[in-house]
Amino acid sequence: MEKRKIIEVKDLVKQYGDFTAVKGISFDVYENEVFGLLGPNGAGKSTTLEIIETLRQKTSGTVMVDGYNLDEDPEAIKKIIGVQLQTAGYYPGLNLVELIEMFGGLYNKKVEPRALLKEFNLEDKAGAKFKSLSGGQKQRFSIATTLINKPRIIFLDEPTTGLDPQARRNLWTLIQQVRAQGTTVVITTHYMDEAEFLCDRCAIVDSGEIIALDSPDALIDQLVAGGFERKKEVKQANLEDVFIHLTGKDLRENS
Numbered sequence: 001m002e003k004r005k006i007i008e009v010k011d012l013v014k015q016y017g018d019f020t021a022v023k024g025i026s027f028d029v030y031e032n033e034v035f036g037l038l039g040p041n042g043a044g045k046s047t048t049l050e051i052i053e054t055l056r057q058k059t060s061g062t063v064m065v066d067g068y069n070l071d072e073d074p075e076a077i078k079k080i081i082g083v084q085l086q087t088a089g090y091y092p093g094l095n096l097v098e099l100i101e102m103f104g105g106l107y108n109k110k111v112e113p114r115a116l117l118k119e120f121n122l123e124d125k126a127g128a129k130f131k132s133l134s135g136g137q138k139q140r141f142s143i144a145t146t147l148i149n150k151p152r153i154i155f156l157d158e159p160t161t162g163l164d165p166q167a168r169r170n171l172w173t174l175i176q177q178v179r180a181q182g183t184t185v186v187i188t189t190h191y192m193d194e195a196e197f198l199c200d201r202c203a204i205v206d207s208g209e210i211i212a213l214d215s216p217d218a219l220i221d222q223l224v225a226g227g228f229e230r231k232k233e234v235k236q237a238n239l240e241d242v243f244i245h246l247t248g249k250d251l252r253e254n255s
């Protein structure tokens with residue numbers, strides 16, 4: 001069965017003054033996949049995401065999200081996507097339950113804050129303020145909030161940056177759960193192990209252009225078919241394996 005395209009980006013260009021940050025890129029995201037945008041700092045990943053999220057104006061090109069044209073129907077797009085807020089968006093006086101209730105009210109959606117917090121291993125923090133959470137808890141809460149409006153697509157911009165290995169792996173599991181419930185996930189990351197683990201397909205972006213787009217396995221196969229060989233013998237374990245082996249996979253209270 002042919003996969004359904006839920007996002008279609010064609011010839012997208014973004015200029016900041018004289019500088020062209022996104023140089024006519026085209027890609028599709030299929031319904032219910034985890035799609036990654038990978039690339040060095042300044043490649044244009046966040047700019048691209050923010051345009052699709054309706055948060056930034058494009059210079060030219062077309063963007064369709066679930067059949068809605070960004071130029072004609074941005075309001076319809078806003079209703080079916082979930083976006084992570086910047087930390088400043090969480091009112092300091094409210095606890096996690098109150099924040100979820102507030103977002104539910106803004107979206108006019110009925111939410112069950114405690115059930116959502118439980119899904120993200122935050123039930124113990126129901127009465128806590130956002131600023132008192134650890135880095136991993138903040139990220140989990142921020143991903144939980146993307147689901148409040150029951151979106152069809154969520155956008156995660158570097159969701160595991162700064163987290164310890166346990167918190168990172170826990171977040172990967174949560175992202176897989178979100179996808180298993182039928183949500184499409186678009187993610188940016190600088191961690192190639194994360195992209196390899198999570199993404200069905202990824203686009204590698206460099207200087208505003210897509211230089212490769214395929215599944216992680218296919219991209220690796222293409223490299224190997226081109227004669228690439230690792231210089232060193234592959235180690236049987238790496239330092240992260242040592243760390244996880246010694247400290248365990250379970251989330252710590254503060255992760």
Ligand SMILES: Nc1ncnc2c1ncn2[C@@H]1O[C@H](COP(=O)(O)OP(=O)(O)OP(=O)(O)O)[C@@H](O)[C@H]1O
Binds near residue numbers: 041043
């Ligand atoms: N508001 C802006 N005004 C001018 N230039 C900008 C603006 N926002 C981004 N840029 C530039 O556009 C380019 C792409 O930035 P963008 O944040 O999209 O990259 P990125 O791939 O997300 O990078 P990172 O991995 O560092 O987050 C960079 O050179 C950046 O300096």
